[in-house]
Amino acid sequence: MDLRYEYQEGYWKNSRGMRLFTCKWLPISSSPKALVFLCHGYGMECSGFMKEIGEKLASAGYAVFGMDYEGHGHSAGVRCYITKFDNVVNDCSNFYKSICELQEYRGKAKFLYGESMGGAVAVLLHKKDPSFWDGAVFVAPMCKISEKVKPHRVAVSMLSGLEHIFPKWKIVPTKDVIDSAFKDHTKREMIRKNKLIYQDKPRLKTALELLRTSLSVETNLHQVTLPFLVLHGEEDKVTDPEVSKALYERASSVDKTIKLYPGMWHGLTAGEPDENIELVFGDIISWLDKRAIGKERIESFLPIPTYKKINLDEFQGGRARASL
16 A cells, blocks of 8 residues: 555534544545545544544545544543534534535545544434445444443433533443553553543543443444444453444444454554454455445446535645645
Protein backbone atom coordinates (compact mmCIF):
# COMPACT_ATOMS: atom_id res chain seq x y z
CA MET A 1 0.00 0.00 0.00
CA ASP A 2 2.11 2.90 -1.27
CA LEU A 3 -0.60 5.41 -2.15
CA ARG A 4 -0.14 8.95 -0.91
CA TYR A 5 -2.78 10.53 1.29
CA GLU A 6 -3.65 13.99 2.51
CA TYR A 7 -4.81 14.78 6.04
CA GLN A 8 -7.02 17.77 6.89
CA GLU A 9 -8.63 19.14 10.04
CA GLY A 10 -11.42 21.60 10.64
CA TYR A 11 -14.65 22.31 12.53
CA TRP A 12 -18.35 21.89 11.85
CA LYS A 13 -21.20 23.54 13.73
CA ASN A 14 -24.01 21.24 14.81
CA SER A 15 -27.71 22.03 15.16
CA ARG A 16 -27.14 23.12 18.78
CA GLY A 17 -24.55 25.69 17.73
CA MET A 18 -21.55 23.74 19.03
CA ARG A 19 -18.24 23.55 17.13
CA LEU A 20 -17.27 19.94 16.61
CA PHE A 21 -13.80 18.92 15.44
CA THR A 22 -13.59 17.09 12.11
CA CYS A 23 -10.77 15.43 10.21
CA LYS A 24 -10.25 13.45 7.03
CA TRP A 25 -7.67 11.32 5.27
CA LEU A 26 -7.88 11.34 1.47
CA PRO A 27 -5.92 9.34 -1.13
CA ILE A 28 -4.44 11.88 -3.53
CA SER A 29 -3.11 9.63 -6.29
CA SER A 30 -6.54 8.28 -7.25
CA SER A 31 -10.25 8.75 -6.74
CA PRO A 32 -11.33 7.02 -3.50
CA LYS A 33 -12.72 3.51 -3.81
CA ALA A 34 -15.38 4.35 -1.23
CA LEU A 35 -16.09 6.53 1.81
CA VAL A 36 -15.50 5.38 5.39
CA PHE A 37 -16.96 7.26 8.37
CA LEU A 38 -15.41 6.79 11.79
CA CYS A 39 -17.45 6.44 14.99
CA HIS A 40 -15.01 6.54 17.91
CA GLY A 41 -15.40 4.97 21.33
CA TYR A 42 -16.29 6.42 24.72
CA GLY A 43 -13.75 9.00 25.88
CA MET A 44 -11.76 8.67 22.64
CA GLU A 45 -11.10 10.99 19.68
CA CYS A 46 -10.28 10.74 15.98
CA SER A 47 -7.17 12.76 15.09
CA GLY A 48 -4.74 10.93 17.37
CA PHE A 49 -6.24 7.70 18.62
CA MET A 50 -7.77 6.77 15.24
CA LYS A 51 -4.92 8.19 13.20
CA GLU A 52 -3.58 4.79 12.14
CA ILE A 53 -7.02 3.72 10.98
CA GLY A 54 -7.33 6.81 8.81
CA GLU A 55 -3.84 6.42 7.40
CA LYS A 56 -4.10 2.72 6.60
CA LEU A 57 -7.52 2.98 4.97
CA ALA A 58 -6.55 6.10 2.99
CA SER A 59 -3.36 4.35 1.86
CA ALA A 60 -5.57 1.49 0.69
CA GLY A 61 -7.56 3.96 -1.43
CA TYR A 62 -10.44 5.01 0.87
CA ALA A 63 -11.59 8.50 1.83
CA VAL A 64 -11.90 8.46 5.62
CA PHE A 65 -13.82 11.01 7.68
CA GLY A 66 -13.95 11.46 11.43
CA MET A 67 -15.63 13.73 13.96
CA ASP A 68 -15.09 14.11 17.71
CA TYR A 69 -18.43 13.90 19.51
CA GLU A 70 -19.65 16.73 21.72
CA GLY A 71 -17.45 16.82 24.83
CA HIS A 72 -14.83 14.57 23.26
CA GLY A 73 -11.38 15.31 21.86
CA HIS A 74 -11.08 18.78 20.32
CA SER A 75 -14.85 19.38 20.22
CA ALA A 76 -16.80 21.84 22.37
CA GLY A 77 -18.76 20.71 25.40
CA VAL A 78 -18.22 19.46 28.94
CA ARG A 79 -15.59 16.74 28.90
CA CYS A 80 -17.13 13.34 28.17
CA TYR A 81 -20.60 14.47 29.21
CA ILE A 82 -23.33 12.86 27.11
CA THR A 83 -26.67 14.44 27.94
CA LYS A 84 -28.51 12.52 25.25
CA PHE A 85 -27.10 9.72 23.12
CA ASP A 86 -29.40 10.74 20.28
CA ASN A 87 -27.38 13.98 20.02
CA VAL A 88 -24.25 11.98 19.20
CA VAL A 89 -26.10 9.95 16.57
CA ASN A 90 -27.81 12.98 15.02
CA ASP A 91 -24.56 14.96 14.82
CA CYS A 92 -22.82 12.08 13.04
CA SER A 93 -25.78 11.58 10.72
CA ASN A 94 -26.03 15.25 9.74
CA PHE A 95 -22.31 15.76 9.17
CA TYR A 96 -21.56 12.47 7.44
CA LYS A 97 -24.57 12.69 5.15
CA SER A 98 -23.54 16.21 4.12
CA ILE A 99 -20.26 14.75 2.89
CA CYS A 100 -22.00 11.97 0.99
CA GLU A 101 -24.07 14.57 -0.87
CA LEU A 102 -21.01 16.28 -2.36
CA GLN A 103 -20.76 15.88 -6.12
CA GLU A 104 -17.25 14.41 -6.05
CA TYR A 105 -18.49 11.46 -4.03
CA ARG A 106 -21.42 10.58 -6.27
CA GLY A 107 -21.86 6.84 -6.58
CA LYS A 108 -19.26 5.97 -3.96
CA ALA A 109 -20.09 3.23 -1.48
CA LYS A 110 -20.58 4.54 2.07
CA PHE A 111 -19.34 2.51 5.02
CA LEU A 112 -19.57 3.07 8.76
CA TYR A 113 -16.69 2.10 11.03
CA GLY A 114 -17.51 1.85 14.74
CA GLU A 115 -15.23 0.89 17.63
CA SER A 116 -16.59 0.00 21.08
CA MET A 117 -19.22 2.68 21.92
CA GLY A 118 -18.86 3.79 18.30
CA GLY A 119 -20.33 0.42 17.34
CA ALA A 120 -23.58 1.45 19.01
CA VAL A 121 -23.41 4.81 17.21
CA ALA A 122 -22.99 3.00 13.88
CA VAL A 123 -25.90 0.63 14.59
CA LEU A 124 -28.15 3.58 15.43
CA LEU A 125 -27.04 5.49 12.31
CA HIS A 126 -28.11 2.47 10.28
CA LYS A 127 -31.39 2.21 12.18
CA LYS A 128 -32.04 5.91 11.53
CA ASP A 129 -31.85 5.36 7.75
CA PRO A 130 -31.67 1.61 6.98
CA SER A 131 -31.16 1.94 3.22
CA PHE A 132 -28.54 4.70 3.23
CA TRP A 133 -25.35 2.93 4.29
CA ASP A 134 -23.69 0.23 2.19
CA GLY A 135 -22.05 -1.60 5.06
CA ALA A 136 -20.34 -1.35 8.41
CA VAL A 137 -17.25 -2.57 10.23
CA PHE A 138 -17.82 -3.15 13.95
CA VAL A 139 -14.72 -3.52 16.12
CA ALA A 140 -15.48 -4.85 19.63
CA PRO A 141 -18.85 -3.04 19.51
CA MET A 142 -20.92 -1.90 22.48
CA CYS A 143 -24.25 -3.26 21.33
CA LYS A 144 -25.25 -5.39 24.32
CA ILE A 145 -24.51 -5.40 28.05
CA SER A 146 -22.69 -8.57 29.03
CA GLU A 147 -24.43 -10.54 31.77
CA LYS A 148 -21.07 -10.53 33.58
CA VAL A 149 -21.17 -6.77 34.16
CA LYS A 150 -24.86 -5.86 33.90
CA PRO A 151 -25.68 -3.67 36.95
CA HIS A 152 -28.42 -4.68 39.36
CA ARG A 153 -31.74 -2.98 38.70
CA VAL A 154 -31.82 -1.61 42.26
CA ALA A 155 -28.51 0.19 41.74
CA VAL A 156 -29.70 1.54 38.38
CA SER A 157 -32.90 2.81 39.98
CA MET A 158 -30.99 4.60 42.75
CA LEU A 159 -28.59 6.26 40.31
CA SER A 160 -31.45 7.25 38.00
CA GLY A 161 -33.02 9.13 40.88
CA LEU A 162 -29.88 11.25 41.18
CA GLU A 163 -29.17 11.97 37.52
CA HIS A 164 -31.29 15.13 37.35
CA ILE A 165 -29.67 16.50 40.53
CA PHE A 166 -26.02 15.58 39.88
CA PRO A 167 -25.83 14.75 36.14
CA LYS A 168 -22.15 15.69 35.77
CA TRP A 169 -21.06 13.96 38.97
CA LYS A 170 -18.02 11.71 38.41
CA ILE A 171 -19.39 9.05 40.68
CA VAL A 172 -19.40 5.84 38.66
CA PRO A 173 -16.59 3.54 39.86
CA THR A 174 -14.65 1.83 37.09
CA LYS A 175 -11.40 -0.04 36.63
CA ASP A 176 -8.62 1.50 34.56
CA VAL A 177 -10.01 0.81 31.10
CA ILE A 178 -6.70 1.59 29.37
CA ASP A 179 -4.95 -1.16 31.33
CA SER A 180 -7.76 -3.57 30.48
CA ALA A 181 -8.11 -2.65 26.80
CA PHE A 182 -4.60 -2.39 25.33
CA LYS A 183 -2.26 -5.36 25.53
CA ASP A 184 1.00 -3.88 24.23
CA HIS A 185 2.70 -1.97 27.06
CA THR A 186 4.38 0.65 24.84
CA LYS A 187 1.19 1.40 22.91
CA ARG A 188 -0.77 1.48 26.19
CA GLU A 189 1.51 4.18 27.60
CA MET A 190 1.30 6.23 24.39
CA ILE A 191 -2.50 6.15 24.63
CA ARG A 192 -2.34 7.14 28.29
CA LYS A 193 -0.26 10.22 27.35
CA ASN A 194 -2.91 11.39 24.87
CA LYS A 195 -4.52 14.24 26.82
CA LEU A 196 -7.49 14.32 24.44
CA ILE A 197 -8.59 10.93 25.76
CA TYR A 198 -10.85 11.14 28.81
CA GLN A 199 -9.34 9.09 31.65
CA ASP A 200 -11.44 10.11 34.66
CA LYS A 201 -14.49 8.38 36.17
CA PRO A 202 -17.62 8.41 33.98
CA ARG A 203 -20.18 11.08 34.76
CA LEU A 204 -23.49 9.87 36.17
CA LYS A 205 -25.66 11.01 33.25
CA THR A 206 -23.16 9.68 30.71
CA ALA A 207 -23.02 6.24 32.33
CA LEU A 208 -26.81 5.96 32.41
CA GLU A 209 -27.09 7.06 28.77
CA LEU A 210 -24.58 4.37 27.76
CA LEU A 211 -26.47 1.74 29.75
CA ARG A 212 -29.86 2.67 28.29
CA THR A 213 -28.45 2.83 24.77
CA SER A 214 -26.84 -0.60 25.08
CA LEU A 215 -30.06 -2.14 26.35
CA SER A 216 -32.04 -0.52 23.55
CA VAL A 217 -29.60 -1.62 20.85
CA GLU A 218 -29.58 -5.15 22.25
CA THR A 219 -33.36 -5.33 22.04
CA ASN A 220 -33.32 -4.29 18.38
CA LEU A 221 -30.38 -6.26 16.98
CA HIS A 222 -32.78 -8.04 14.64
CA GLN A 223 -33.32 -4.69 12.88
CA VAL A 224 -29.72 -4.65 11.62
CA THR A 225 -29.94 -5.42 7.91
CA LEU A 226 -26.86 -3.90 6.28
CA PRO A 227 -23.78 -5.91 5.29
CA PHE A 228 -21.28 -5.95 8.14
CA LEU A 229 -18.02 -7.32 9.46
CA VAL A 230 -17.73 -7.66 13.23
CA LEU A 231 -14.34 -8.23 14.85
CA HIS A 232 -13.57 -9.10 18.47
CA GLY A 233 -10.62 -10.25 20.56
CA GLU A 234 -11.43 -13.42 22.47
CA GLU A 235 -9.62 -12.09 25.57
CA ASP A 236 -11.50 -8.76 25.56
CA LYS A 237 -12.30 -7.70 29.15
CA VAL A 238 -13.98 -4.39 28.18
CA THR A 239 -16.73 -5.63 25.88
CA ASP A 240 -17.53 -9.33 26.03
CA PRO A 241 -17.00 -11.28 22.76
CA GLU A 242 -20.48 -12.70 23.38
CA VAL A 243 -21.73 -9.21 22.43
CA SER A 244 -20.40 -9.59 18.89
CA LYS A 245 -21.73 -13.13 18.68
CA ALA A 246 -25.18 -11.83 19.61
CA LEU A 247 -24.99 -9.17 16.90
CA TYR A 248 -23.95 -11.75 14.32
CA GLU A 249 -26.62 -14.26 15.31
CA ARG A 250 -29.57 -11.86 15.73
CA ALA A 251 -28.97 -9.44 12.85
CA SER A 252 -31.21 -9.89 9.82
CA SER A 253 -28.37 -9.06 7.43
CA VAL A 254 -27.84 -11.51 4.58
CA ASP A 255 -24.19 -10.48 4.21
CA LYS A 256 -22.58 -10.74 7.66
CA THR A 257 -19.18 -11.92 8.82
CA ILE A 258 -17.68 -12.42 12.27
CA LYS A 259 -14.01 -12.85 13.12
CA LEU A 260 -12.82 -13.70 16.64
CA TYR A 261 -9.11 -13.38 17.37
CA PRO A 262 -7.66 -15.81 19.94
CA GLY A 263 -5.55 -14.11 22.59
CA MET A 264 -6.35 -10.57 21.48
CA TRP A 265 -7.80 -7.87 23.76
CA HIS A 266 -10.22 -4.96 23.24
CA GLY A 267 -7.91 -2.56 21.36
CA LEU A 268 -7.58 -4.55 18.15
CA THR A 269 -6.38 -1.64 16.00
CA ALA A 270 -4.32 0.30 18.56
CA GLY A 271 -3.24 -1.87 21.49
CA GLU A 272 -1.99 -5.14 20.04
CA PRO A 273 1.53 -6.05 18.84
CA ASP A 274 2.21 -4.84 15.29
CA GLU A 275 1.73 -8.24 13.67
CA ASN A 276 -1.73 -8.58 15.21
CA ILE A 277 -2.74 -5.09 14.13
CA GLU A 278 -1.61 -5.82 10.57
CA LEU A 279 -3.73 -8.98 10.57
CA VAL A 280 -6.81 -7.06 11.73
CA PHE A 281 -6.35 -4.29 9.16
CA GLY A 282 -5.78 -6.88 6.45
CA ASP A 283 -9.15 -8.44 7.26
CA ILE A 284 -10.89 -5.04 7.31
CA ILE A 285 -9.44 -3.85 4.01
CA SER A 286 -10.11 -7.18 2.28
CA TRP A 287 -13.76 -7.04 3.40
CA LEU A 288 -14.15 -3.41 2.28
CA ASP A 289 -12.46 -4.01 -1.09
CA LYS A 290 -14.88 -6.76 -2.08
CA ARG A 291 -17.93 -4.61 -1.35
CA ALA A 292 -16.63 -1.24 -2.54
CA ILE A 293 -15.67 -2.58 -5.95
CA GLY A 294 -19.03 -4.33 -6.35
CA LYS A 295 -20.89 -1.13 -5.47
CA GLU A 296 -18.79 0.93 -7.89
CA ARG A 297 -19.52 -1.42 -10.78
CA ILE A 298 -23.26 -1.31 -10.12
CA GLU A 299 -23.33 2.48 -9.78
CA SER A 300 -21.46 2.99 -13.05
CA PHE A 301 -24.53 1.74 -14.93
CA LEU A 302 -27.02 3.98 -13.10
CA PRO A 303 -28.19 7.42 -14.35
CA ILE A 304 -26.44 10.45 -12.86
CA PRO A 305 -28.66 12.06 -10.18
CA THR A 306 -28.95 15.79 -9.68
CA TYR A 307 -27.50 16.98 -6.37
CA LYS A 308 -28.25 20.14 -4.47
CA LYS A 309 -25.06 22.15 -4.15
CA ILE A 310 -23.91 22.17 -0.55
CA ASN A 311 -21.43 24.65 0.86
CA LEU A 312 -19.43 22.83 3.52
CA ASP A 313 -17.09 25.05 5.51
CA GLU A 314 -16.06 22.53 8.13
CA PHE A 315 -12.55 22.22 6.71
CA GLN A 316 -11.95 25.89 5.94
CA GLY A 317 -8.99 27.25 7.75
CA GLY A 318 -7.95 23.77 8.79
CA ARG A 319 -4.48 22.33 8.57
CA ALA A 320 -3.57 19.96 5.78
CA ARG A 321 -0.71 17.55 5.44
CA ALA A 322 0.30 15.26 2.61
CA SER A 323 2.11 12.07 3.52
CA LEU A 324 3.61 9.00 2.00
